[in-house]
Amino acid sequence: MKRFSLALTLAALLLNACGPSIDVNNPEYQIGYNEGCDAGTSYDPQYSKRVRRNENMWSASEFYRSGWKAGFSHCRPPASQGGGFEIPGGDRR
Secondary structure (H helix, E strand, C coil), rough: CHHHHHHHHHHHHHHHHHCCCCCCCCCCHHHHHHHHHHHHHHHCCCCCCCCCCCCCHHCCCHHHHHHHHHHHHCCCCHHHHHHHHHCCCCCCC
C-alpha cells in the first residue's frame, strides 16, 4: 500500500509539473506575443535571418520571451514552418 501511495504521489507531482507556468494575461507576455506575431508575419528566411524584437525585454522577461515565441510561431506563414525550423536567435538571453 505504501508503494501505491508513493507512486500516486509521484504521478501527481509529475502531472502538475506539465501544466502551463506562464500567465498569458501578463502584460509583458501580451507585448511579446504581439511583437512576435508582427515579426512572424514579416519573416522571410530567404531574405534575411534577422527578426525584430525588443532585445532588452527578451533578456529581462521570461513572460516576454514566451509570448514572443508563441506569437512568432502562431503568425508566421505556413510555407516558412518547414521541419527543423528554429526561432532566429534561439533561447539566447
